[in-house]
Amino acid sequence: MKNKTLITVLGWEDRFSFGTDIILKEYNIERILLISFQDYNSMNLENKSNFLKKVKKSNIKVDQVELNYSTSINNWKTLDLFFSKYCETSDNILINITTIPRETIWTLLFFLKKVHSRINYIYFKPAKYCDDWLTKNHKNPRLLFKHSGLFDLSKNLVLFIITGFDNSRLNSLIEYYEPSKVIVFSQTGNQFDNEERNNGLNINSLLEIEKVEFNSYDVDGSTNILNDKIEEYKNSNIIISSQGPKLSSLSTYKNYIMNEEIGLSYVPAREFNDKYSIGIDEDYISGVFDFKAD
Amino acid sequence: MENPFVFDRPNNVGVDQFIKFYIKENIYTRFLESTRNILLIGVRGSGKTSTLRYYSFPVQYANPEVKNKFNVIGIHIPSKHPLFSKREYLLYENNNKKNVVVEHFLCINIISCICETFIESSVNLDLTKDIEDVILKNLSYILESDFPADMPLFNSIKLFLNKEANASQKKLNNENFESFIDFAFSFNNTVIPFLEQLKNISKLKDSHFSLFFDDVQDLGSIHQEIINSWISYRDNKLFSFKVATADIKPSFITSTGGLILEGHDFVKIDLTKRLYNKDSEFNKFAKDVISKRLSIANIDVSVDEFLPESESFKLGLQEGREKAREKANEKYPNPKGTQISDYVSKYGRAIYFRERNSKANVPIYSGFETLVDISTGVIRNLLTPVYFMYEKESANSTSRSITQIPPNIQRDIILNRSETFWEKIKDIDSEIDNCSEELGKKINNFFNQLIIYLKKRLKNEDISEPRALNFIISQVSTDEEQKQIDEIINASLRSTLLYKRMVGHKATGIKLPLYVPNRIMFPLYGLDSHGQYSHFPITAKAFLDAALNNKEIPFFADEDVSDNQLELLF
Numbered sequence: 001m002k003n004k005t006l007i008t009v010l011g012w013e014d015r016f017s018f019g020t021d022i023i024l025k026e027y028n029i030e031r032i033l034l035i036s037f038q039d040y041n042s043m044n045l046e047n048k049s050n051f052l053k054k055v056k057k058s059n060i061k062v063d064q065v066e067l068n069y070s071t072s073i074n075n076w077k078t079l080d081l082f083f084s085k086y087c088e089t090s091d092n093i094l095i096n097i098t099t100i101p102r103e104t105i106w107t108l109l110f111f112l113k114k115v116h117s118r119i120n121y122i123y124f125k126p127a128k129y130c131d132d133w134l135t136k137n138h139k140n141p142r143l144l145f146k147h148s149g150l151f152d153l154s155k156n157l158v159l160f161i162i163t164g165f166d167n168s169r170l171n172s173l174i175e176y177y178e179p180s181k182v183i184v185f186s187q188t189g190n191q192f193d194n195e196e197r198n199n200g201l202n203i204n205s206l207l208e209i210e211k212v213e214f215n216s217y218d219v220d221g222s223t224n225i226l227n228d229k230i231e232e233y234k235n236s237n238i239i240i241s242s243q244g245p246k247l248s249s250l251s252t253y254k255n256y257i258m259n260e261e262i263g264l265s266y267v268p269a270r271e272f273n274d275k276y277s278i279g280i281d282e283d284y285i286s287g288v289f290d291f292k293a294d
Numbered sequence: 295m296e297n298p299f300v301f302d303r304p305n306n307v308g309v310d311q312f313i314k315f316y317i318k319e320n321i322y323t324r325f326l327e328s329t330r331n332i333l334l335i336g337v338r339g340s341g342k343t344s345t346l347r348y349y350s351f352p353v354q355y356a357n358p359e360v361k362n363k364f365n366v367i368g369i370h371i372p373s374k375h376p377l378f379s380k381r382e383y384l385l386y387e388n389n390n391k392k393n394v395v396v397e398h399f400l401c402i403n404i405i406s407c408i409c410e411t412f413i414e415s416s417v418n419l420d421l422t423k424d425i426e427d428v429i430l431k432n433l434s435y436i437l438e439s440d441f442p443a444d445m446p447l448f449n450s451i452k453l454f455l456n457k458e459a460n461a462s463q464k465k466l467n468n469e470n471f472e473s474f475i476d477f478a479f480s481f482n483n484t485v486i487p488f489l490e491q492l493k494n495i496s497k498l499k500d501s502h503f504s505l506f507f508d509d510v511q512d513l514g515s516i517h518q519e520i521i522n523s524w525i526s527y528r529d530n531k532l533f534s535f536k537v538a539t540a541d542i543k544p545s546f547i548t549s550t551g552g553l554i555l556e557g558h559d560f561v562k563i564d565l566t567k568r569l570y571n572k573d574s575e576f577n578k579f580a581k582d583v584i585s586k587r588l589s590i591a592n593i594d595v596s597v598d599e600f601l602p603e604s605e606s607f608k609l610g611l612q613e614g615r616e617k618a619r620e621k622a623n624e625k626y627p628n629p630k631g632t633q634i635s636d637y638v639s640k641y642g643r644a645i646y647f648r649e650r651n652s653k654a655n656v657p658i659y660s661g662f663e664t665l666v667d668i669s670t671g672v673i674r675n676l677l678t679p680v681y682f683m684y685e686k687e688s689a690n691s692t693s694r695s696i697t698q699i700p701p702n703i704q705r706d707i708i709l710n711r712s713e714t715f716w717e718k719i720k721d722i723d724s725e726i727d728n729c730s731e732e733l734g735k736k737i738n739n740f741f742n743q744l745i746i747y748l749k750k751r752l753k754n755e756d757i758s759e760p761r762a763l764n765f766i767i768s769q770v771s772t773d774e775e776q777k778q779i780d781e782i783i784n785a786s787l788r789s790t791l792l793y794k795r796m797v798g799h800k801a802t803g804i805k806l807p808l809y810v811p812n813r814i815m816f817p818l819y820g821l822d823s824h825g826q827y828s829h830f831p832i833t834a835k836a837f838l839d840a841a842l843n844n845k846e847i848p849f850f851a852d853e854d855v856s857d858n859q860l861e862l863l864f
Contacts, residue, residue, distance in 0.1 A: 073384050140727045141379075148380040150463045152456060153406045157376055172727075178303070178374050237376055260467070263376060270730065 004029050004092045007108060010036040010051065011099025012043040017050055018280040019098050019124040024058060027094055031061045033082075035104070037069045043274055069101070069268070076107060076145050083111035093119040095289075097246045103266040105249040106144050106256075113257075113291045122286040123247050127279025139268045141176045141241065147256055149263030151237045156180040158236040160229065160262075162216065162252070163187070164243035172267055173241050174207070181208045181236070183229055185222075187244050188213045216248040217285055223251040230259050241265040250289055257293045297684045298591035299584075301677040304344045305372060309356045309414075314590055316348050317582045325563055326536060327366055329502045331525050333556075334538040336565030337793055339674025342538040345565075346370055346506040349536075352415035367501045368536075371407045373509045377459070378403075378517065382466040391475055393549050395466070396516045398478035402459050404485050404505060408492075409452040419497050421447060429491045436487045451488075481524055489532055503533040511541040516549070523548040526559050535560075542787045542794060566671075566795055580666045580676050595697050601680070603661030604701035610657065614646030640826070644760040647822045648753045656820040659708045660701035667823040668708060670793060670813045683707045712818040719791060719815070726789045736782050736841040741791065743840035744811065745819050747847040751830070752821065754849070763825040764810045766797075770834040779834060782841050783809065791815070 006029045010016065023029060032055060036044060055062055065082050067075040093116060097105050112119055143149070159179035163170055163186050174182060214225045230238060240255065240262055242248040256264055304312065325332050326349045336342045347353060350370040354360045383395035412419065426447040433451070434441055439458075441450045458479075465474040479485075492498050510518055525535050526548055537560075546554045556562050584597045593600065615638050622629070622637035650657070659668075669676035683699045686707060718725055719741055723734030752760050767783075770776050786792040793810040813823040832840075832847055839845040 073381075076385065138724060138727070143376070143379050143381060145382055145385060146467045148382060148463070148467065149376065150460050150467075151375070151377045151380075153375070153377065153403065153459055154410075154452070154456065172724075177376065177379070180306075239376060263379075265379075270728075 004094055005031045005033065005088055005090075006094050006096060007033045008035070008096040008098075009100040009104065010034060010044045010048055012040065012047055012274060013099060013126065013277045015124045015126050015277060015280040016099045017047050018282075019096060019122075019284070020051060020054065022124070022282065022284065023094070023096060023122065024054065024060075029058075029060055029094070031063070031088075033063050033065065035065045035067060035100075037101075038066050039069045067104070070270075072103065072142065072145075072268070075104070079107055079111055083114070086111075086115065088115065091116045091118050095119055095121050096123075097121055097249065098124045100246070101266075101268075102242055102246065102249045103142075103144060103268070105246065106147060106253055106264055106266075109250075109253045109289070109291075110146060116291065118288050118290040118292075120286065121250060121289050122284055123245075124284045125245075125281040126277030127281055129277050130275045138172050139270065141173050141265045141267045143239070144264045144266060147264040149237065149239065150261045151263070155235065155237045158183060158233045158238050160185065160226065160238060160240040162214075162240075162242040162244040162248045164245070170243060173265065177239060177265075179207075179239075181210065181233075183210045183212060183233075185212045185214050185226070185244070185248075188215050216245040216251065219247055219250050219254075219287060219289075222248060223254045226251055226255045227258060230255060230262060234261075238262040239265050241267065243267070247285065254289070257291060296591075297681055297688070298587040298593070299677050299681040299684050301339075301674055301681060304347045305370075309352050312344075312347060312353060313357050315586065316344060316353075317579060317586060318348065319345075319579065322563060325561060326368075326504075329366065329504070329530050329534050331530065331534050331560040332536045333544065333560045333562045334536060334565065335544065335562060336538070336540060337672060337790060338540050339672045339790075340540075340565045341673050342540070342565060343372075343508055344673075346508050346536065346538055349504070350506060351411050351417075355415045355417050364497050364501050366504050367411070367498065368504045368506055369404070369408050369411050370506045370508060371404055373507060373512045373517075375403065377463075378513055380463070380466065381514075382471070383516070385471070392516055393520060394475050394478045394480075396514070397480050397520050398462060398474075399459075400517060400520060401479040401481055401484045402455055402462075404481075405488055406452060406455045406459075408488070408503075409448040409455070412448045413446075413452065417497075419495050421495060425494055425496075429494055432491050432494075433488065436491075437484065486532070502531070505533055505535050507535060507537045509540065510537055511539045511544070515545065518545050519547055519549040522546060522554050523550065523552075526552065526554050542784065566793060576671050577663075577666050580669065580673070581662065583673065583676070584662070584680065593695065593697055597662050599698065601660070601662045601665060601699055601704065602701060603664070604658035604705070607658045607660055607701070610646045610650075611643060614644070614649070615642035617645045617649075618642040640758065641760065643822055643824060644752055647820070648760070650820065656705075656709065656817060658701050658705045659817045659823070660704040664704075664708070664823065667825065668711075668814045668817065670810060672790075672793075675812075675814065679707050679711055682711075708814075708817050712814050712816070715812065715814045716818055718789070722785070722789055722791075726785060729785050729789075733781060733785055737786055737791070739844040740782060740786075740837070740841040741811075741815065743844065743847050745815075745821070747832075747849055748816075748821055749819070750849045759826050759828040759830070761822050761824065761826045762828040762830050763813065763816075763823075764808055764829040765832050766806055766808055766829055767837055768831040768833050775834045775838065778838055778842075782837075 004027050006023060006027070008020070034051070036048065052062070065078060067078060093112065095108065095112075100108070157177060157179040158181045159173060159177055160183045161170055161173055163184055212225065212229065214222045216222050226240070238261070240252050241264075242252045252264060256262055307315065322345060326345065334342055334345065346368070347370055350368040354368060355363050377399055380399070383392045386392050386395070429447060430441045430450065439454060442453050443450070445453070462474060462477070465471065489503050492501075492503075507521060510521060521535070521537065522545070525537070548554060554560060581597050584600070588595065588597065588600055618638045618641040619634065621641070622634045625637070626633045647657070665676060665679060668679070680699070683703055684696060686703050687696050687699050690703070719738060721734075722737050723729045723731050748763065751757065751762065754760060767779060770779065783792065787794055791812055793812065795808045795810060796805055797808045798805050808829055813825065816823040836847050840847050
């Protein structure tokens with residue numbers, strides 16, 4: 001493929017640098033939009049230096065955008081400004097979602113949707129997640145700008161949560177929104193000790209909870225499952241939050257495109273484990289994300 | 295059979311059911327039925343929503359005890375709607391525009407809640423087609439909009455509002471963001487004219503509209519500033535505000551940067567007064583609540599029969615009192631007045647708890663009084679354990695009717711909840727917003743040291759108040775010390791590890807905060823959750839040493855001075 005532009009977010013995990021190597025080897029990248037979060041500069045120093053060396057060697061043009069994880073308003077405005085000058089017209093865009101916060105994935109998709117009809121995505125699983133905590137010290141959940149749904153004053157709220165290994169994020173969502181019902185979408189399979197780690201729902205017996213199993217790694221399949229449930233609860237206000245594998249951010253965004261009544265919510269964390277994951281599973285997942293609402 | 299102790303959100307309970315369950319506290323009546331602006335402060339679970347709901351029109355209308363149903367029309371306006379979680383207004387650079395967007399959605403919600411109020415209560419307003427037409431025609435003129443025809447008045451307005459809410463959300467989410475500003479609703483151009491139009495209805499012509507904003511701590515600061523601006527309106531003939539918050543430090547700033555003043559713009563009602571009360575006001579209230587639920591469930595036993603105290607616990611306490619009496623007789627060979635009984639009441643329980651074998655299991659925490667103690671004056675803390683006790687007994691019992699919760703089940707649930715509470719403390723940095731790992735560690739250190747300190751107090755035979763559980767922080771010498779203390783205290787208050795009451799020093803009149811630990815933390819450590827009407831001081835240095843360096847809080851019996859008396863401020 002020609003003229004491929006890569007959009008990636010600088011990360012401190014092994015899978016960022018190993019993943020970049022794979023992308024540079026297997027894709028014909030000519031230009032890169034490198035997004036970095038200033039508040040994590042110190043964790044990213046080594047990976048950033050190596051990354052810039054590699055791309056310089058390959059003669060790839062790099063545009064850098066700096067965001068700040070703790071200021072979502074400025075991030076939105078910064079990306080808005082960047083994309084107002086964005087002149088890429090080909091759909092040959094590859095977005096490496098591996099180390100992009102879910103909120104930023106959604107934000108990027110919003111701006112890319114204005115220009116492109118489809119984009120390509122790639123995701124690298126790690127070889128292993130850290131056995132300890134992954135994120136800590138969560139802030140209150142927040143609805144994504146421009147994706148905050150169309151809420152009806154008379155309807156109840158149903159909260160869709162795609163669960164992951166950060167159990168406290170799950171409970172903070174429920175406490176914050178006080179929904180009348182929660183639909184929990186849990187990842188199938190026992191990869192990364194999923195069955196043991198993905199079970200943190202602090203069940204309040206007074207709250208109605210429905211459990212649905214699905215496979216986030218199958219973007220189309222999980223999009224369909226989510227869509228069926230959205231259809232089932234169309235007489236409710238719906239907020240979706242994705243805590244599971246990053247690929248679920250794509251499914252949820254696709255659902256948003258199909259149903260602008262739903263709101264997308266994100267639970268930011270203040271602390272990330274610097275050993276969040278180890279290594280990389282070279283058997284990566286890639287595909288095409290179509291912005292059409294079908 | 296359905297568990298009668300369910301503590302669901304009061305809004306989810308039907309009006310008739312709600313009237314059956316609600317226990318009216320007459321001390322608030324004259325405030326909540328008044329036309330003044332009221333600020334209702336109470337921690338989570340203290341009954342703010344129930345109180346507002348009780349005085350809301352649908353409940354008052356359905357309540358046979360209420361005589362003048364149309365004098366004050368209470369409109370319950372919950373803040374927990376995802377509409378208020380929208381943040382697009384933050385994308386405007388101009389602060390006035392931010393205010394315009396926020397006010398728009400607040401107004402839509404107010405009018406929608408007014409419509410819901412009249413739709414829900416199925417009230418006979420003697421509405422004629424002519425009156426409906428006049429109101430709709432006037433609103434149509436004022437709001438420059440058409441209203442759907444062929445449906446009842448309030449349904450028509452509600453449908454119009456839904457359409458408006460939907461259209462304005464679309465504008466905010468789409469490219470024509472700026473166009474929103476020209477079409478926004480304001481309190482002056484929508485809510486007030488709407489209320490005035492309702493005066494065309496004969497039954498409402500003399501009514502006062504009382505707008506009950508619930509849980510405003512869940513709203514953004516701009517939302518709260520706008521509501522404060524409305525509170526600062528001086529003319530309360532047509533409407534007033536009753537604002538409920540769990541915020542420990544509610545903001546009084548208005549959207550123009552001014553301040554609303556207590557006594558001048560609003561009257562404050564503090565539901566936290568139950569947290570530390572010498573008399574048994576909360577005890578009586580709690581008994582009424584349990585008793586009423588037993589009666590609704592046709593469980594024909596007294597509260598004490600339903601929640602019996604364990605025989606061994608009772609016996610242990612009795613033995614403690616006897617030992618205290620023996621000691622009192624030795625100490626006061628020629629007793630005056632109530633010296634002996636005072637001594638027994640002060641030391642009896644302490645003797646039981648302190649003389650227990652350290653290797654023995656914790657006491658069989660049970661009985662209604664114990665439940666009142668562990669609730670720390672918060673009604674949700676009272677009902678939730680009873681709910682789980684009932685569930686467990688139902689699962690164990692073959693009988694269709696539960697007429698008693700055996701003491702061992704009470705103990706199991708109390709210990710389980712105490713353990714869960716300590717798990718919450720352990721993971722406090724994940725539990726609440728804006729709590730770093732470091733702050734979480736300080737909170738853990740402090741509460742662990744507090745338990746050690748309380749054990750030392752309990753075992754000491756020389757102090758007058760061995761079961762004191764509440765504390766003040768004394769001798770704060772620098773602003774930096776105060777800042778460090780506030781960070782720990784405020785996070786503990788937000789997560790209900792602690793509760794706070796303002797008290798006055800009897801000798802000096804100085805106001806100071808009294809901290810009341812959530813008493814569910816004590817059973818796991820075998821401590822007495824009953825406590826005493828007293829407090830102890832922790833110096834700022836000792837507090838910070840405990841929190842920052844995990845150092846023991848020093849305990850000196852002679853620090854418990856008698857001139858350190860406090861009195862409650864209401």
